[in-house]
Amino acid sequence: MEERSRRIVDTAVELAEQGGFEAVRLRDVADQAGVALGTLYRRFRSKEDLLVAALEQEAEELERRVEARPPRGNTGAERVTSFFASGTRGLCRRPNLTRAVLRAMTSGDPEIAGKVSRFHDRMTNLITRAIRGGAGGGDGSLTHPPDETERTVALLLEHVWFACLVGWAGGLHSQAGIVEQMQDAAELLITTDDD
Amino acid sequence: MEERSRRIVDTAVELAEQGGFEAVRLRDVADQAGVALGTLYRRFRSKEDLLVAALEQEAEELERRVEARPPRGNTGAERVTSFFASGTRGLCRRPNLTRAVLRAMTSGDPEIAGKVSRFHDRMTNLITRAIRGGAGGGDGSLTHPPDETERTVALLLEHVWFACLVGWAGGLHSQAGIVEQMQDAAELLITTDDD
DNA sequence: CTCCAAAGTAGAACGTGTTTCAATCCCCGA
DNA sequence: TCGGGGATTGAAACACGTTCTACTTTGGAG
Numbered sequence: 001m002e003e004r005s006r007r008i009v010d011t012a013v014e015l016a017e018q019g020g021f022e023a024v025r026l027r028d029v030a031d032q033a034g035v036a037l038g039t040l041y042r043r044f045r046s047k048e049d050l051l052v053a054a055l056e057q058e059a060e061e062l063e064r065r066v067e068a069r070p071p072r073g074n075t076g077a078e079r080v081t082s083f084f085a086s087g088t089r090g091l092c093r094r095p096n097l098t099r100a101v102l103r104a105m106t107s108g109d110p111e112i113a114g115k116v117s118r119f120h121d122r123m124t125n126l127i128t129r130a131i132r133g134g135a136g137g138g139d140g141s142l143t144h145p146p147d148e149t150e151r152t153v154a155l156l157l158e159h160v161w162f163a164c165l166v167g168w169a170g171g172l173h174s175q176a177g178i179v180e181q182m183q184d185a186a187e188l189l190i191t192t193d194d195d
Numbered sequence: 196m197e198e199r200s201r202r203i204v205d206t207a208v209e210l211a212e213q214g215g216f217e218a219v220r221l222r223d224v225a226d227q228a229g230v231a232l233g234t235l236y237r238r239f240r241s242k243e244d245l246l247v248a249a250l251e252q253e254a255e256e257l258e259r260r261v262e263a264r265p266p267r268g269n270t271g272a273e274r275v276t277s278f279f280a281s282g283t284r285g286l287c288r289r290p291n292l293t294r295a296v297l298r299a300m301t302s303g304d305p306e307i308a309g310k311v312s313r314f315h316d317r318m319t320n321l322i323t324r325a326i327r328g329g330a331g332g333g334d335g336s337l338t339h340p341p342d343e344t345e346r347t348v349a350l351l352l353e354h355v356w357f358a359c360l361v362g363w364a365g366g367l368h369s370q371a372g373i374v375e376q377m378q379d380a381a382e383l384l385i386t387t388d389d390d
Numbered sequence: 391c392t393c394c395a396a397a398g399t400a401g402a403a404c405g406t407g408t409t410t411c412a413a414t415c416c417c418c419g420a
Numbered sequence: 421t422c423g424g425g426g427a428t429t430g431a432a433a434c435a436c437g438t439t440c441t442a443c444t445t446t447g448g449a450g
Binding site for chain 4: 391392393394395396397398399400401402403404405406407408409410411412413414415416417418419420
């Protein structure tokens with residue numbers, strides 16, 4: 001990403017960390033990033049678009065972390081649980097930012113959804129790797145593409161995680177609650193390979 | 196709900212059906228409902244609050260439908276799949292309304308989330324009834340409260356459904372895609388009772 | 391019936407996302 | 421070096437959610 005765009009996104013992240021979605025006032029973002037409002041709009045179609053760009057940065061960060069310390073555990077379910085636990089921990093560390101990004105993700109705009117979809121693909125890969133237990137490529141790629149069942153399970157886990165996070169964003173449950181639910185889901189969805 | 200409030204909600208639903216979230220302009224809602232803007236705001240805290248009130252109406256409708264024609268099938272998984280299939284069909288019949296309500300549900304406002312939470316409880320009951328296969332009370336109540344496992348499974352199914360719907364709202368997948376994913380989830384999560 | 395508090399009304403006002411526009415700047419090819 | 425075209429800027433304008441205000445209506449207690 002170009003220098004100017006990055007500065008804009010970074011500023012947005014900073015403001016979102018402090019006060020969530022509403023605190024990201026685009027006039028302020030532009031000011032603090034040292035650009036005109038029009039420039040911001042030349043590079044990002046909307047507030048949601050801007051925050052989804054932040055999501056992309058976060059995804060890269062998550063991939064790096066997973067790469068550095070792959071989830072541990074003796075079974076697929078254990079590794080997946082561990083993966084979601086650390087992912088959840090990462091998100092809950094900056095609750096306002098996470099809430100802001102979640103809200104942007106759920107705007108329902110197809111333009112946005114397309115970018116969210118690419119995020120989902122990355123997550124699917126990470127989850128699949130956690131289930132398999134291998135290392136995979138540094139960019140989140142897999143040694144071989146997921147088969148039908150793997151895709152299904154990974155997608156379901158992702159969905160559960162997403163829904164949990166949305167509930168958490170509204171104050172419906174705690175970080176620990178999310179982790180528990182992901183553990184339940186992992187245990188129910190991932191059959192240790194002996195059938 | 197009082198007559199005036201109902202008229203406001205009905206107007207909002209009408210506008211949402213036509214043009215989704217953005218088409219629900221509160222000035223228009225007030226006009227078409229024949230009340231002043233201030234009155235609308237006396238009864239609903241925000242646009243999201245108004246749309247969540249619509250959600251409540253929809254939930255009641257869904258409960259009535261389920262009561263009239265309980266989901267059929269020989270196993271819990273089949274009945275749950277059928278339940279979600281008809282629920283999904285109902286929602287996809289008015290895509291703009293559904294999108295609008297989904298967006299309201301994901302606003303992240305705790306005030307809103309509380310009301311959404313009550314919706315979730317109702318859904319959990321309906322799902323549990325579908326798994327069990329019995330009739331239950333006409334109001335969606337159960338003959339006996341769900342045990343731990345039932346709650347977990349119902350919650351997970353709900354989460355998957357919700358996430359699917361959000362994806363659908365953004366154009367990421369089709370109605371059929373949702374139904375398939377719910378079937379996958381049901382088959383993986385609900386063990387026919389022989390363990 | 392009278393009176394009052396609560397509810398309703400019309401309309402202005404404010405904040406913020408988004409668009410538009412004229413003027414200016416900057417870089418790159420000729 | 422010069423010229424041109426796209427990017428940037430600053431500022432205004434617009435739309436819509438939300439709030440506020442001053443005034444009117446209404447319905448029930450005394």
